[in-house]
Amino acid sequence: MDRLAGKIALVTGAASGIGLACAAAMARQGARVFLADIDDAAGAAAADAIAGASYLSIDVRDEGAWQHAVSAVRDDAGRLDILVNNAGIGIGGPIEALTLDDWRRQQAVNLDGAFLGIKHALPLIRAGGGGSIVNIASVTGIRGSGTFVSYAASKGGLIALSRAVALQCARARDRVRVNCVAPGIIDTPIFARLEGVSGSAADAAASAERLVPLGHAGTPDDIAQAVVYLASEEARYVTGTELVVDGGLLIG
Numbered sequence: 001m002d003r004l005a006g007k008i009a010l011v012t013g014a015a016s017g018i019g020l021a022c023a024a025a026m027a028r029q030g031a032r033v034f035l036a037d038i039d040d041a042a043g044a045a046a047a048d049a050i051a052g053a054s055y056l057s058i059d060v061r062d063e064g065a066w067q068h069a070v071s072a073v074r075d076d077a078g079r080l081d082i083l084v085n086n087a088g089i090g091i092g093g094p095i096e097a098l099t100l101d102d103w104r105r106q107q108a109v110n111l112d113g114a115f116l117g118i119k120h121a122l123p124l125i126r127a128g129g130g131g132s133i134v135n136i137a138s139v140t141g142i143r144g145s146g147t148f149v150s151y152a153a154s155k156g157g158l159i160a161l162s163r164a165v166a167l168q169c170a171r172a173r174d175r176v177r178v179n180c181v182a183p184g185i186i187d188t189p190i191f192a193r194l195e196g197v198s199g200s201a202a203d204a205a206a207s208a209e210r211l212v213p214l215g216h217a218g219t220p221d222d223i224a225q226a227v228v229y230l231a232s233e234e235a236r237y238v239t240g241t242e243l244v245v246d247g248g249l250l251i252g
């Protein structure tokens with residue numbers, strides 16, 4: 001229960017689903033966690049329920065909000081060891097149906113948000129002697145998706161960004177590792193929030209039954225366990241990779 005003892009962590013999109021499970025799992029392993037989200041009511045309630053946790057209001061698309069949040073962590077905790085870029089939205093539909101606004105909204109949250117988070121948190125992580133950045137990508141960023149075209153592009157970009165920053169940090173001997181977790185179909189509230197899709201594509205259990213070799217959707221905690229591993233010293237020689245947690249979806 002002490003794999004992250006003494007560590008300071010910031011998780012975006014932590015009011016719900018995978019981010020909430022990551023925050024809770026890291027706190028159980030001894031980390032002090034800052035939960036960040038755009039949904040202030042749910043985020044503050046989630047932080048209240050996790051021992052030692054705090055809530056920060058961040059729209060990950062907003063550079064000023066990131067600067068403010070990183071300053072708040074520096075002032076409060078003095079350091080940052082773990083950043084989990086998890087906030088995300090899903091806009092489906094074939095490419096001809098997507099507007100340029102849809103495309104930009106998709107990239108803004110899933111890719112710009114992680115770019116800004118890494119850019120502004122990295123100096124604080126580096127100043128504390130290093131740490132771990134974990135980005136929540138998706139198997140769609142590896143294999144593509146005919147249903148979630150712009151979403152898959154955002155996650156493919158996130159994987160490439162992660163590898164690039166992993167190399168930058170490794171070559172600079174920053175002691176900062178950067179990795180992705182690539183989930184498959186995980187039963188979270190995102191399915192009720194998806195835009196541009198209906199029917200089984202908007203239903204985790206139905207999609208998983210149709211597509212996943214293990215026959216069912218994953219849970220948020222299945223992803224949180226992978227994040228805890230990548231955040232911990234157990235993964236000290238792991239950087240620039242994707243940990244796929246998908247019930248066999250990628251190979252099925």
Ligand SMILES: NC(=O)c1ccc[n+]([C@@H]2O[C@H](COP(=O)([O-])OP(=O)(O)OC[C@H]3O[C@@H](n4cnc5c(N)ncnc54)[C@H](O)[C@@H]3O)[C@@H](O)[C@H]2O)c1
Nearest residue numbers: 013015016017018038059060087088138183185186188190
């Ligand atoms: N659920 C899945 O099947 C699945 C599969 C692969 C990848 N993912 C990825 O996992 C991550 C978490 O997804 P989830 O399923 O837990 O979804 P979710 O909808 O339950 O949670 C997403 C959270 O992100 C927050 N958020 C959205 N826009 C934001 C913004 N601009 N700034 C700050 N916070 C914002 C939401 O308020 C919410 O709390 C996402 O990046 C998603 O793409 C999910």
